Structure formats: C-alpha cells, structure tokens
Amino acid sequence: MIRSHCILRTERRGIHVDQSDLLCKKGCGYYGNAAWQGLCSKCWREEYQRVRQKQIQDDWALAEKLQREEEAAYASSHGVQTQSTTPPQPGHTSLGPFSKFEEKKTNEKTRKVTTVKKFFSPSSRTASKKETQEGKTSPSISRHASFDTDQVSKDFVEFLKNLQKPGREIHKQCRAFLVNMSSKKDLGADELSECVQDFYQNLADRQMTHFKGSSESVEQVMDQVEKYIMTRLYKSVFCPETTDDERKDLATQNRIRALHWVTIQMLCVSMDEEIPEVSENVVKAITDIIEMDSKRVPRDKLACITRCSKHIFSAIRITKNEPASADDFLPALIYIVLKANPPRLQSNIQYITRFCNPSRLMTGEDGYYFTNLCCAAAFIEKLDAQSLNLSPEEFERYMSGQASPRCSSAEGEWPHTGQGAGVAATNPVLAQLNHNLEQLSSISSRQEKVMEAAQSLQADLLSWTESVQREVNDILEKYPLTCTVSAIDANNIDNDNLPPPLTPQVFAG
Amino acid sequence: MGESLPRVHGGAQQHSDTLRRPVHTLRVKMVLLGSSGVGKSSLALRFSKDEFRSTSPTVGCAYLTQVVHLSNATLRFEIWDTAGQEKYHSVTPLYYRGAHVALLVYDITQRETFVRAQVWLKELEKQYIPGSTVIWLVGNKGDLAHDRQVPLEEGESLASNKGLYFIETSALSGEQVNELLQSVAHRVFECIGAQQGGLTEWQETPTVDLRHKDSFNLFASCCKVGP
Numbered sequence: 001m002i003r004s005h006c007i008l009r010t011e012r013r014g015i016h017v018d019q020s021d022l023l024c025k026k027g028c029g030y031y032g033n034a035a036w037q038g039l040c041s042k043c044w045r046e047e048y049q050r051v052r053q054k055q056i057q058d059d060w061a062l063a064e065k066l067q068r069e070e071e072a073a074y075a076s077s078h079g080v081q082t083q084s085t086t087p088p089q090p091g092h093t094s095l096g097p098f099s100k101f102e103e104k105k106t107n108e109k110t111r112k113v114t115t116v117k118k119f120f121s122p123s124s125r126t127a128s129k130k131e132t133q134e135g136k137t138s139p140s141i142s143r144h145a146s147f148d149t150d151q152v153s154k155d156f157v158e159f160l161k162n163l164q165k166p167g168r169e170i171h172k173q174c175r176a177f178l179v180n181m182s183s184k185k186d187l188g189a190d191e192l193s194e195c196v197q198d199f200y201q202n203l204a205d206r207q208m209t210h211f212k213g214s215s216e217s218v219e220q221v222m223d224q225v226e227k228y229i230m231t232r233l234y235k236s237v238f239c240p241e242t243t244d245d246e247r248k249d250l251a252t253q254n255r256i257r258a259l260h261w262v263t264i265q266m267l268c269v270s271m272d273e274e275i276p277e278v279s280e281n282v283v284k285a286i287t288d289i290i291e292m293d294s295k296r297v298p299r300d301k302l303a304c305i306t307r308c309s310k311h312i313f314s315a316i317r318i319t320k321n322e323p324a325s326a327d328d329f330l331p332a333l334i335y336i337v338l339k340a341n342p343p344r345l346q347s348n349i350q351y352i353t354r355f356c357n358p359s360r361l362m363t364g365e366d367g368y369y370f371t372n373l374c375c376a377a378a379f380i381e382k383l384d385a386q387s388l389n390l391s392p393e394e395f396e397r398y399m400s401g402q403a404s405p406r407c408s409s410a411e412g413e414w415p416h417t418g419q420g421a422g423v424a425a426t427n428p429v430l431a432q433l434n435h436n437l438e439q440l441s442s443i444s445s446r447q448e449k450v451m452e453a454a455q456s457l458q459a460d461l462l463s464w465t466e467s468v469q470r471e472v473n474d475i476l477e478k479y480p481l482t483c484t485v486s487a488i489d490a491n492n493i494d495n496d497n498l499p500p501p502l503t504p505q506v507f508a509g
Numbered sequence: 510m511g512e513s514l515p516r517v518h519g520g521a522q523q524h525s526d527t528l529r530r531p532v533h534t535l536r537v538k539m540v541l542l543g544s545s546g547v548g549k550s551s552l553a554l555r556f557s558k559d560e561f562r563s564t565s566p567t568v569g570c571a572y573l574t575q576v577v578h579l580s581n582a583t584l585r586f587e588i589w590d591t592a593g594q595e596k597y598h599s600v601t602p603l604y605y606r607g608a609h610v611a612l613l614v615y616d617i618t619q620r621e622t623f624v625r626a627q628v629w630l631k632e633l634e635k636q637y638i639p640g641s642t643v644i645w646l647v648g649n650k651g652d653l654a655h656d657r658q659v660p661l662e663e664g665e666s667l668a669s670n671k672g673l674y675f676i677e678t679s680a681l682s683g684e685q686v687n688e689l690l691q692s693v694a695h696r697v698f699e700c701i702g703a704q705q706g707g708l709t710e711w712q713e714t715p716t717v718d719l720r721h722k723d724s725f726n727l728f729a730s731c732c733k734v735g736p
Contacts, residue, residue: 268594313569313571316569317569323550323554323569323570324569324570324571325549325550325553325569325570325571325590326541326549326550326571326589326590326591326592326593327545327546327549327550327590327592327593327594328569329569329571329592330592330597331592331594362538362606362607363536363538363587363607364587365572365587368571368572368587368589369572371589371603371604371606372571374600374603375592375597375600375601375603375604378599378600378603379596379597379599379600382599382600386596387596
C-alpha cells in the first residue's frame, strides 16, 4: 500500500504519466482518483457500498452470536438464581407475579442486546468510516493542522472580518499566495525572500491605493498578514535545505562552545553579577534570547531580542547607576550570547532578515536591537586574542583547553588546589550556591538549637510538676490536716442545754 | 510639545496647533559614530532630554527618539548610538545601513579621536550612496577649549574638503546641541525628505487616537495617505 503510494507520487511528479494510470481501475472508461484507490467516483461508491454491506452483515452476525452467548449465560445463572433467591413463598403460590418478573428480566435483556446491536448498526458505522475516509483523503490538511497554525488562521480571519470587503480581498490574496508558494519549494532562500517581500509590498500598495487605507492601518494589517503567512510558511522556509544556514548554525554553536572560558572581565562588560538583581536580569536576558528560536513569526522573534536587550539595559543600569550607552550594551549582549549559545542563531538571523518587513529592521527600536545582535554574532565569529586583550599565545592555550583563565591566578594549577573561595569569586553562580549552602547549614544548626531548647523545656516542665508535687506532699506531711472541733460547736451538740425555743403567745382581746 | 500631542485631550491650544500643522510625521534614522569616550551617549541624551520631553523612559541611552517640529513637517529622530571601541569597528557598518544622518563625533581635546573620525568617514564613504545620507562632523567637549588639541579650523577644513557639515558642541553645557539638531532636521528634510521614498512616515500605534474615536473601521481615516 505504501509502496503503491510512493509510485503514484513519483509518477505524478514526473512529466510523463501514462493515460491508463489515470483511468478507473474497474475499466469503466472514466478517470479514477488516487483517493478512491484508483476508482472513479461511481465505481468507488459501488465498491464502498458493497464492502459496507458486507461489513454490516458481519457485524449483525457477530451481534447475534454475542446475544446468543449472553442469553445462554443468563439462562444458566438465572436457573441458579430461581433456586436460591426465590424460595417458594406460601402466600404467593400463583405463578403470575413470578412470570411477570421473568418477563421484565427478558425485556431488560433484549434492550441490552439492542444497544449492543445499535453499536454495530449501520449509521454509527458509516459515521466512523467517513471520518477515517476523510483523514485518508486529505493528508495535506492534516499535515499542517497543528494547533498553532489553526489558531493563527482563526485569529487572522477574525481580524479581517472587521475590515469587510478589503478583508475578504486580503484573505483571498493570502490564500492564493500560500498556494503559489507551496509550488516554489525548490527555490533558493533569496528568491523565496524576494517573493514574500514582493507580496508584502504589493499588498501594502494595493491597500493604500484601492482602499485608501492610512499607512498606520496598513501597517496593522500587514503585521497580521505577516503573522499568518509566516506561521504557514515557517516549516518550509526556516533554515531551508537550499542554504548552508544549518552548517553556519553548527559552526557558530561550536565556536561559542569553544569560547566557554571567556569571562565578563575580558569583554569589559559593566555588569556585576554579584548583585542579585543584576544576575536575575542576566538570567532573564539569557532565557529571552534562547526563547527566540521557539517563535515562528519574525516579529515575535524580534520581540524576544528586544526583551533580552531591555534586561541587559536594566542589568547595566543597576551596576553603573546610570543609563547604559552603546559602549556598554554591545559587549554585554556579546557576553549574553556567549553564555546562552542560542539555538540556531544564524538561521534565526537569516530568517528574520529574509522575511521581516525591511523597514522594521533598519529603523525602530526592534531594528536597533536586532542590528546589535547581528553585530554580536559577527563579532563572535571574528573574535580573536586582541579583542579580548589577551596575547595570542594565551588565546591559543585557552581555545585548545590547555589552560583555563578561571585558575590562571593559581599559575596553571588545577582548580581544586586553589582555594574554593577563589573559584567562587570568579563564578557568581558558584558564589550564590556557596552562600545558599552556608545559609542552609546555619539554619539547620539553629533548628538543632531550637530542638534542644524545646527538649530541655519539656524536661523542665516534667520535673517542675514533680517538684511541685513533692513540695505539696512535704507541706501536707509537715502540716497534717487535723480536724479539731471548736468548743462552742461542741457545746452546741448538746441541744438539751439550750433554752427552749420561743413559742408564739396568743393574747386574747 | 512632542509626539504625544494628538493624545492630549484637554490642551485646546496645542490641539488646534497640531491641526494646522501637516499631520504626517517622518522618521529619520540618525547614527552616532565615534571613539568611545567622546560623548556620543551624552550628546544623544541631550538631544532627547534637554528642553524636549523625553519620549521613552531611559533604561539606556543607546536607542533614543526625539521629535522635531519644522514649519512644514514633523520629524521623528531615531538616534542610534554605536559602540565606539576599536574592536567593534569591523561590525559597525551594520548600524548605518539605511541611516539618513550620520554624526561623526570627536573629542576636541584628543587628537586621536579626530583621526579615528576620519577612519569612520572612510568606512562610511564605502557604503555611502550620495544624497541618501547627511553627514556631520561634530567636535564635542567645547567646554574644555583650554585643553584643545584639534583647532576649530582643522575640523572646518576637513568638513569642507569632504563635503560634510561641521559644528562644535558641548554635551556637558548643552551649548549648540539644539542648534545642531535643528539644523540637522532642516538639512535632512531638504536633502532627503523631498525625494521619492526618502523618508517614511511614522505612525504611533493607534490606541487612543482622536481620529479613530468615532469609527473603528481601520480604513475609514482618510486624512493620511502615505508618501
């Protein structure tokens, strides 16, 4: 099946295609279609119908078989049930209710079977088949129907809806352009770039002249067009095989790897990574420049570069306490690029240059930062001993890995022989790590102390209750409670000595 | 004053002022070239701050913008500072691609910066398309005249030989800085602005734009047609 597909493809690509290959395989004289397995529409429908009918019959047969099995199983289990669960009840000797119950049960059963049958019924069957059929016939749609592109297309259509007539026109042109581009995959990168740039230019001009759009609205539309077009074309035009972008990417990547030993001091960068806020900005800048590769639209890539640059500016500003100039910025950006080793740096630069609106690259803030990135990349390529203020011998030694500037203070000794603090001083991350470790150990020692104190407190509490108990006991022993009855009360016991209670006297008269 | 004018709702006086003025703003790319330490960045800061309202919060002064109003146009300068260290010399041509103005800055108290300026000029001339870039020779640090190593006449003669404009400024005191920007604006508009496709229009992103208050149809605004 796969092989036949391949053959069909190659035949389609070739100029000469045999007439008989195009005709319906059934030999009805009409043209066939690869999607219909080489049949014409009529024969395909017949064939499909036949296969489907057979499938339905098979399904029915299977369903019936299942039903029979189930019934048999039910009957046997039911037989056991009647014996055990329904003992003959003296009050209900008539078979009436029981048979009714039986009836109900079988009803339930058949209903169950019908649902099973329904599952195999033609309607659901065809639906699922149709789906698979669709999937088979339109590989081109499924291929680039990734979530991203769908979302972008949807957004684009939404955006154009607001523009009414010009929007429809723009959409039509974009679609036509995309179709046109898909046939030009073999063109060189520069030609592709030219095609896209021409398309941008023509579309913008058309909007200006035909729809009397203001340049600002045209710019907005063009941004959306760029987003849509480039998201769709990205896979075929980013780092295309016709160029040596990939080779350059690898070369740059290896170059940056080989330069891992370059320190912030060698580049004369005015960023002090010991300051936490600065190192935070440095990390963010590195993240942003790496993120560039994940974006598809040139403008989004530019935005990553701009964000990265802003973080660098903040870092320099915090370090120097004054706004950063270009003299500070470019070295810092070079340092960030060396630290980040952004994936596919050259491809990304090329892609942006080829497919971004050129005015955005030569002017504007984004353009400025992009230019700086290009400078940084060019500088790294040409970087030599002189540009790092090193002697050529030193540079050679570092490049070959024979020596590392980090332990140069220890005169070529291995780093572990040098003091740990010395290593930490050269590497801010290590310094931070050491600092954190120290803090952690101090916290754990403090916790130990707290635990000790808590335990002694507990012991104290226990001994305190004991001592109190003891004291109480002592006191109780010392001063035993003796109940001595006082004299008055003792006297009172004897009621006889008391004068008789007063009795009311009644005076007559 | 500044590019935020159309957004000012209350200022009736300023508003009517903008309406009388031609609406379009042209963008001008200006590159600052010169050795490090000649005061390029200070000059750029002066351009964008002094007397004018700063258009962006200054995290850095490598990229700044400034709006200059002329009688018949508004120019929005994009000021590109370049790294002046000698080791970056080979990569700087990337900066002045598509620049309308190049300022060659040197320090009048340091002769070597004047020599370096001539090297920049040679480099610039390789890329230079006559009529597309206006070049100024700027002798900075005029306030340190007592330490002067490059006489005024030397700068003037170099400029006239090479067909450049010349001025001496002081970024520290701000002397002649605004004059420089004003005359640059005039020259640029005269030399390049008139050409077809010389300067492109600049548009602020229309967030709170008065012209769009009534209708949101992007194509409804009619008063601006591109060059």
